[in-house]
Structures are given as structure tokens and as C-alpha cells.
Amino acid sequence: xxxxxxxxxxxxxxxxxxxxxxxxxxxxxxxxxxxxxxxxxxxxxxxxxxxxxxxxxxxxxxxxxxxxxxxxxxxxxxxxxxxxxxxxxxxxxxxxxxxxxxxxxxxxxxxxxxxxxxxxxxxxxxxxxxxxxxxxxxxxxxxxxxxxxxxxxxxxxxxxxxxxxxxxxxxxxxxxxxxxxxxxxxxxxxxxxxxxxxxxxx
Amino acid sequence: xxxxxxxxxxxxxxxxxxxxxxxxxxxxxxxxxxxxxxxxxxxxxxxxxxxxxxxxxxxxxxxxxxxxxxxxxxxxxxxxxxxxxxxxxxxxxxxxxxxxxxxxxxxxxxxxxxxxxxxxxxxxxxxxxxxxxxxxxxxxxxxxxxxxxxxxxxxxxxxxxxxxxxxxxxxxxxxxxxxxxxxxxxxxxxxxxxxxxxxxxx
Amino acid sequence: xxxxxxxxxxxxxxxxxxxxxxxxxxxxxxxxxxxxxxxxxxxxxxxxxxxxxxxxxxxxxxxxxxxxxxxxxxxxxxxxxxxxxxxxxxxxxxxxxxxxxxxxxxxxxxxxxxxxxxxxxxxxxxxxxxxxxxxxxxxxxxxxxxxxxxxxxxxxxxxxxxxxxxxxxxxxxxxxxxxxxxxxxxxxxxxxxxxxxxxxxx
Numbered sequence: 001x002x003x004x005x006x007x008x009x010x011x012x013x014x015x016x017x018x019x020x021x022x023x024x025x026x027x028x029x030x031x032x033x034x035x036x037x038x039x040x041x042x043x044x045x046x047x048x049x050x051x052x053x054x055x056x057x058x059x060x061x062x063x064x065x066x067x068x069x070x071x072x073x074x075x076x077x078x079x080x081x082x083x084x085x086x087x088x089x090x091x092x093x094x095x096x097x098x099x100x101x102x103x104x105x106x107x108x109x110x111x112x113x114x115x116x117x118x119x120x121x122x123x124x125x126x127x128x129x130x131x132x133x134x135x136x137x138x139x140x141x142x143x144x145x146x147x148x149x150x151x152x153x154x155x156x157x158x159x160x161x162x163x164x165x166x167x168x169x170x171x172x173x174x175x176x177x178x179x180x181x182x183x184x185x186x187x188x189x190x191x192x193x194x195x196x197x198x199x200x201x202x
Numbered sequence: 203x204x205x206x207x208x209x210x211x212x213x214x215x216x217x218x219x220x221x222x223x224x225x226x227x228x229x230x231x232x233x234x235x236x237x238x239x240x241x242x243x244x245x246x247x248x249x250x251x252x253x254x255x256x257x258x259x260x261x262x263x264x265x266x267x268x269x270x271x272x273x274x275x276x277x278x279x280x281x282x283x284x285x286x287x288x289x290x291x292x293x294x295x296x297x298x299x300x301x302x303x304x305x306x307x308x309x310x311x312x313x314x315x316x317x318x319x320x321x322x323x324x325x326x327x328x329x330x331x332x333x334x335x336x337x338x339x340x341x342x343x344x345x346x347x348x349x350x351x352x353x354x355x356x357x358x359x360x361x362x363x364x365x366x367x368x369x370x371x372x373x374x375x376x377x378x379x380x381x382x383x384x385x386x387x388x389x390x391x392x393x394x395x396x397x398x399x400x401x402x403x404x
Numbered sequence: 405x406x407x408x409x410x411x412x413x414x415x416x417x418x419x420x421x422x423x424x425x426x427x428x429x430x431x432x433x434x435x436x437x438x439x440x441x442x443x444x445x446x447x448x449x450x451x452x453x454x455x456x457x458x459x460x461x462x463x464x465x466x467x468x469x470x471x472x473x474x475x476x477x478x479x480x481x482x483x484x485x486x487x488x489x490x491x492x493x494x495x496x497x498x499x500x501x502x503x504x505x506x507x508x509x510x511x512x513x514x515x516x517x518x519x520x521x522x523x524x525x526x527x528x529x530x531x532x533x534x535x536x537x538x539x540x541x542x543x544x545x546x547x548x549x550x551x552x553x554x555x556x557x558x559x560x561x562x563x564x565x566x567x568x569x570x571x572x573x574x575x576x577x578x579x580x581x582x583x584x585x586x587x588x589x590x591x592x593x594x595x596x597x598x599x600x601x602x603x604x605x606x
Contacts, residue, residue: 029496030496033497037500037503037507040504040507040533043529044507044510044511044514044526047511047514047522047525047526047529048514050522050525051518051522051525053517053522074503074506092231092232092235093235096235099239099280100239100242103239103242103243106246107246110246110249110250113255114253114255118253118255121249121252122246122249122253125246129242294433294434297485298441301478301482304478305444305445308448309448309451312448312451312455312457315457316455316457320451320454320455320457323455324448324451324455327447327448327451331444
């Protein structure tokens with residue numbers, strides 16, 4: 001299965017970025033710390049996909065790697081903590097945003113493993129929760145780059161999902177894996193590098 | 203299966219209450235926020251029960267919808283955060299109460315999926331943790347309405363459980379679903395509405 | 405199966421220690437509170453192992469009780485909160501240490517249920533995260549006893565794992581259960597008693 005190679009590449013890239021963010025702690029203690037953990041969790045996620053344990057076969061014969069969304073519940077909650085902190089959101093809104101993110105990811109996992117009506121019910125539900133996060137990020141204390149970046153690139157995940165074997169199955173498992181890998185690199189490594197170099201929180 | 207209708211009603215009611223609490227944010231930012239998320243998590247819980255994926259058939263032929271308790275670990279932890287905050291409990295006691303609540307719900311899920319001696323061992327254990335929460339809520343800074351309400355209505359969940367197919371099976375799955383729905387409406391919508399309208403935290 | 409007796413002993417010991425720490429609250433509110441919850445979670449963990457639901461049979465015919473690591477993600481995160489608090493680590497480092505601990509335990513669970521290359525990949529990954537925690541505990545504000553204790557006794561868990569049916573299978577399930585029980589008593593009861601009696605946080 002071709003996606004195995006992509007998962008190995010993912011393990012290699014995020015192992016490297018874990019190490020990179022660890023070194024960048026000298027420059028920006030807090031942002032680099034969060035980004036190290038985000039990369040590290042992503043390595044574990046790719047390891048499990050490589051192992052192939054948590055998968056589901058759909059009628060087309062393609063595999064759905066639904067565990068990805070469980071790991072995102074962890075890693076993307078940390079990114080949301082990062083984004084909230086950088087925007088200076090208060091403690092209550094941060095809790096709200098992180099709780100919403102966990103809902104997005106876990107109902108995303110449920111959409112991936114259920115079928116027919118249930119699948120799309122969970123997908124719509126997950127999308128509403130995601131839309132709500134984007135709405136909240138725009139309110140009050142905010143930051144143009146962070147909002148724009150999150151809106152554009154995080155929104156590509158549900159698009160990839162719709163095209164993937166978990167959705168309409170237009171892309172096969174290998175292309176799906178490649179698409180998510182590119183998005184992971186953009187939203188976790190490029191984004192993390194940018195925040196580590198250009199933002200400071202005390 | 204009759205309980206499907208009840209689950210659809212649950213999805214409708216809690217979708218409505220999610221929306222209601224969202225609007226009530228104008229009146230009471232923090233309480234309405236928590237109650238929005240609580241209702242939203244409850245929608246997801248009813249969606250999964252409607253899908254019927256996470257169920258277990260007991261010898262009587264009835265289904266046990268044990269995933270309910272996993273979602274309660276999330277939604278009721280938020281209610282505990284709400285109650286703790288309203289009572290002015292300190293950070294440490296809040297952590298203790300939320301951790302105890304997670305134990306109550308996860309061992310409740312384990313009691314639902316295990317059998318014989320194990321089932322009742324987990325049930326007793328879960329009940330002890332629940333009793334401990336009620337005891338802690340009464341100590342120090344407290345609030346008569348919140349304590350009385352929690353003691354009476356939250357205690358009806360283990361009573362419903364004992365009567366349900368997960369317990370002695372006196373009620374079938376449909377009546378159980380109806381019982382829990384009524385309790386969910388009381389403890390999540392009525393309670394949330396009351397706290398949103400009558401309490402303020404700054 | 406001989407390990408059943410060990411699990412019953414575990415339930416008894418940690419029920420006793422839950423009660424002991426509850427009483428010690430008079431002396432040291434915060435440390436005793438955390439240690440009560442840690443013991444209580446450990447009782448639930450032994451109950452599930454006694455029930456035998458979450459197990460995996462390896463080719464040698466021995467059972468791997470992998471759920472242990474899921475419970476450690478909870479109980480040991482609370483111990484890490486305790487250790488971080490006692491050392492006076494700041495909020496950010498505490499989050500980092502707890503997140504790393506969750507990664508250690510969940511990848512430890514994955515190492516227990518996967519095979520061959522995957523198993524050792526997860527084991528190495530989990531060990532790196534654990535090594536990173538030990539490194540962070542030594543930095544900045546620290547405490548000689550806490551660091552030495554954690555380094556020595558927590559490191560014996562991966563050693564036991566290597567020897568267990570989940571690893572090379574040198575020990576059978578009963579000896580493994582006994583080894584972990586001794587380590588649990590040392591790291592959760594002895595350690596908790598020591599911190600409760602000798603440390604104060606305000």
C-alpha cells in the first residue's frame with residue numbers, strides 16, 4: 001500500500017520538526033514548547049497509521065485511517081491554546097475554543113467510521129463546531145494573520161475529508177494521505193515556525 | 203426500535219438549547235458559554251446513540267447505549283466547572299471535583315459493559331466517587347440551590363441505570379432512553395437556564 | 405489465572421490508601437487530595453484488570469493487560485501535577501510535562517497492543533517522551549528527592565514492560581502483575597505519603 005511510504009515520510013518530517021522546535025526554545029520558550037509537543041504527537045499519529053491498526057475498510061476497498069482525528073483532538077487543541085494565547089483571549093474563551101476543537105475532531109472521527117445518514121450528520125455537526133471556532137477567533141482581541149491562516153488552511157481538512165475514502169471516495173487512501181501530510185506540514189510546521197519566530201508571549 | 207424516535211427528539215431539543223444558550227450570551231457570557239457547549243456535546247451523544255454504533259446487546263435482547271457515559275465525562279465535567287465556579291470553590295477543589303466526575307462517568311461506562319460481579323463492583327465504585335462529589339460540594343463555600351438540585355436530580359441517573367438494561371433490566375431500552383432524556387433536559391437545559399439567568403460570575 | 409489474586413490485592417491495597425489519603429487531608433489539603441484521586445483511579449484500573457475485559461493474548465498464551473497504561477495517563481498526570489507543583493514549576497512547564505506524560509502512557513499502550521517493528525517503534529518513542537520529562541524536571545526550579553525518586557522508580561516501569569508478555573515475555577502475566585503492583589505501591593502510596601507529610605504548598 002502506497003500510503004505506507006507517505007506515513008514513513010510523515011514520521012521522518014515530524015521527528016525532524018520536533019527536534020527543530022526543541023532547539024528553537026532558546027528563542028521563544030513558550031511557542032517552541034507547544035510546537036514541539038504538537039510535532040511529537042503528530043509523529044505518534046503517523047506511527048499508528050503506519051502500523052495500520054486503527055483502520056476501517058470501505059466498500060471501495062480503500063482504508064480509512066480514522067485514528068488521525070483522535071490525535072488531532074490532542075495536537076490541534078494545543079495549537080488552539082497557542083492561537084488563543086497569542087491573541088490574548090481570556091481563560092474562559094480559551095476553554096471554549098479548546099472544548100469546541102475537541103468536539104470538531106471527535107465528531108470528525110465518528111463521521112469517518114459511520115455510514116450514510118449518520119456520517120453526514122456528524123460531518124455537518126463537526127463543521128458547525130469548526131465554524132463556531134472561526135467565528136470566536138474573529139471576536140474581541142484578535143490577530144489578522146492567525147485568523148486568515150486558520151480559516152484558509154484548517155478549512156482544507158474538511159475539504160480533503162469530503163474527497164477521501166471516508167467521504168465520497170474521489171481520492172484513494174494514498175492521495176488522501178499525501179493531501180493530509182501537506183496540510184499537516186503547513187498547519188503544524190510552517191505555522192509553528194512562523195509563530196515561534198514572530199510572536200512573543202510573556 | 204422505539205428508542206430511535208427518542209434519540210431524534212433528543213437531537214432536536216439539544217440543538218434548540220444550544221442555540222438558546224448561544225443567544226443568552228448577551229445576558230451572561232460565561233454561564234451561557236458553558237451551557238452552549240454542554241448542549242452541543244449532548245447533541246453529539248444523541249447522534250451516536252441514534253447511529254447505534256456503540257451498543258451492547260444484553261441477554262434479554264435489549265441494547266445498552268454505553269457511549270452515553272463517555273459523553274457525560276465531557277459534558278458533566280463542564281457542568282461541574284460551572285457549579286464549582288458559581289460556588290466560588292478554589293482551583294484545587296475544582297480539579298478534584300472534575301477528576302472525580304470523570305471517574306464516575308468512565309466507571310459508569312465500565313459498569314454498563316461488564317457483567318455480574320464486575321458490573322456491581324464498578325457501580326459501587328462509581329457511586330462512591332459520586333457521593334464524594336456531593337460531599338465536597340457541601341463543604342466550605344457552597345450554595346443551597348446548586349447542592350440540592352445536584353443531589354436530587356443527578357442521583358436519579360444511577361437510579362435509572364439500575365432499572366435499565368445495563369442494570370437489572372426492569373425498564374427496556376426505550377423507557378430507559380426516555381428516562382435519561384427527561385433527566386438530561388432537567389439537568390442540562392433547565393439547570394443551565396436557571397444558572398444563566400440567576401447567577402453572575404466576574 | 406494467578407494474576408487475579410494480585411489484582412484483588414491491588415484493589416484492597418489502593419482502597420485502603422484512598423481512605424488513608426482522605427484522612428491525611430487534615431494535615432495537607434492539596435497533596436492528600438491529589439493522592440486520594442491517584443489511589444482511587446488505581447483501584448478502578450485494578451478492577452478492570454480483574455474483570456479481564458481489556459486484554460490481548462500473545463502467542464505464548466499469556467495475557468497483556470494494556471488498559472493499565474490508559475489509567476496511568478490519568479493517575480500519573482495527577483502525580484506529574486503534584487511533582488510540578490511541589491517544584492514550583494510555572495504553568496507552561498506543568499502543561500508541557502503533563503502533555504508529555506499522556507504521550508508516554510498512550511504510546512506505551514500502543515506498544516503493548518502492536519507487534520514487531522511497530523511495538524518497538526512505539527516503545528522507543530514513549531521512552532524518548534519519558535526521558536524528556538526527566539530532563540525537564542531537572543531544569544530550573546527543582547527538588548533533589550523528587551527528581552531522584554522519579555528517575556529511579558518510574559524508570560522501572562519500562563524495564564518491567566520489556567520483561568513482560570507485552571515485551572520479550574521473560575516474565576509471565578502473574579510475575580508482571582506482581583512487579584507492577586510493587587512499583588505502584590512505591591510510586592503512588594509511599595511517594596504520596598512522603599509528599600503529603602513532608603511538603604506543603606500554599
